[in-house]
Amino acid sequence: MASILVSLETGVLSITLNRPDKLNSFNPEMHQLLRQALERAYDEEAVRAVLLTGAGRAFCAGQDLSERNVSPGAAPIDLAISLGSHYNPLVRRLRELPKPVVCAVNGVAAGAGANIALACDLVVAARSASFVQAFSKIGLLPDSGGTFFLPRLVGSARAMGLALLGEKLSAEDAARWGLIWKVVDDAQLMKEALAISKNLSEGPTKGYGLIKKALYMSATNALDAQLDLERDLQRQAGFSEDYREGVAAFKEKRQPAFKGK
Numbered sequence: 001m002a003s004i005l006v007s008l009e010t011g012v013l014s015i016t017l018n019r020p021d022k023l024n025s026f027n028p029e030m031h032q033l034l035r036q037a038l039e040r041a042y043d044e045e046a047v048r049a050v051l052l053t054g055a056g057r058a059f060c061a062g063q064d065l066s067e068r069n070v071s072p073g074a075a076p077i078d079l080a081i082s083l084g085s086h087y088n089p090l091v092r093r094l095r096e097l098p099k100p101v102v103c104a105v106n107g108v109a110a111g112a113g114a115n116i117a118l119a120c121d122l123v124v125a126a127r128s129a130s131f132v133q134a135f136s137k138i139g140l141l142p143d144s145g146g147t148f149f150l151p152r153l154v155g156s157a158r159a160m161g162l163a164l165l166g167e168k169l170s171a172e173d174a175a176r177w178g179l180i181w182k183v184v185d186d187a188q189l190m191k192e193a194l195a196i197s198k199n200l201s202e203g204p205t206k207g208y209g210l211i212k213k214a215l216y217m218s219a220t221n222a223l224d225a226q227l228d229l230e231r232d233l234q235r236q237a238g239f240s241e242d243y244r245e246g247v248a249a250f251k252e253k254r255q256p257a258f259k260g261k
C-alpha cells in the first residue's frame with residue numbers, strides 16, 4: 001500500500017498521508033512520496049490548489065519513533081540530518097509553493113505532524129481532531145517550524161504552554177486561539193475542505209501565490225520593507241491575465257473566469 005495517495009480533480013491535487021496503522025507517522029518513504037507530490041503541485045499548471053489530509057483516525061503523529069533505535073549501546077542519532085534532509089525542506093516547500101495549500105486535519109496531529117499542518121495556508125479541522133506539541137514528552141523541542149509558527153499564531157504565553165506541557169489542544173480551542181482557520185463537524189470535514197480547495201482552484205492562482213509570499217514575509221519584515229514588497233508584488237499581480245479578467249468581470253457585472261495566469 002502506497003504511503004501517500006495522490007489524485008488530481010478539477011484543479012485540486014489531493015494528497016493523503018496513508019500509513020493509518022502508524023497514525024500516518026513519517027518514515028523515509030512517506031517523506032519521499034510527499035516530496036514528489038509537492039513537486040508535481042509546483043510543476044503542473046493543471047494543479048491550482050493542494051489539499052492535504054490523513055487516512056484513518058489520525059492526521060499525522062510526526063516522526064515514526066519505531067524507526068529510532070535508542071536501545072542502550074546504540075549509536076546516538078543525529079536528528080539534524082533528519083530535519084535537514086526531510087522536515088525542513090518539506091516545510092519550505094509548503095510555504096514557498098505559489099499555490100494555496102489547504103490542510104484537512106482529520107484526527108490527532110502530533111509532533112512534526114502538528115507543525116506540518118500549521119505550515120499549510122488554510123487549516124480546517126474536524127471537531128474530534130487535536131494538536132499536540134508532543135516533542136517535550138520525548139526530550140525534544142518543537143521542530144518543522146513549530147517555534148516559528150506557534151508564537152506568531154497564538155502569542156508567546158500560549159506557545160510556551162503548548163511546547164513545554166505537550167498537552168492535547170482540541171480543534172475547537174485551536175480555532176478559538178487562532179491557531180487554525182476553522183473547525184467543522186467530523187462528517188463535514190472533507191466536504192468543507194474540498195469546497196474551499198475547489199473554490200481556490202478556480203481563483204487567480206498567481207495572485208494567491210503573491211498573497212502567500214507577502215503574508216509570510218511580513219513575519220520578519222519591518223513596515224518599510226513590507227510596503228516595498230507590496231509595491232513589487234502588486235506590479236506582478238497587475239501584469240497577470242487574471243487581474244485583467246477580474247476587473248473586466250467586475251465592470252461587466254459577471255463572474256470572473258480566472259485561468260491562473
Ligand code: T3D
Nearest residue numbers: 023025061062063064065066079082108110111112132134
Ligand atoms: O527523529 C527525527 O527525525 C527528528 C524529528 C522529529 C519530529 C517529530 O515529530 S518528534 C515527535 C514524534 N511524535 C510523537 O512523539 C508523538 C507520539 N505519539 C503520541 O504522543 C500519541 O500516540 C498521539 C498523541 C499521537 C495519539 O495518542 P492516542 O492515545 O490517540 O494513541 P496511542 O495509543 O498513543 O497510539 C496508537 C498507536 O500508534 C500506538 O501503537 P500500539 O501500542 O497500538 O502498537 C503508538 O505507539 C503508535 N504511535 C503513535 N505515535 C507514533 C506511534 N508509533 C510510532 N511513531 C509515532 N510517532
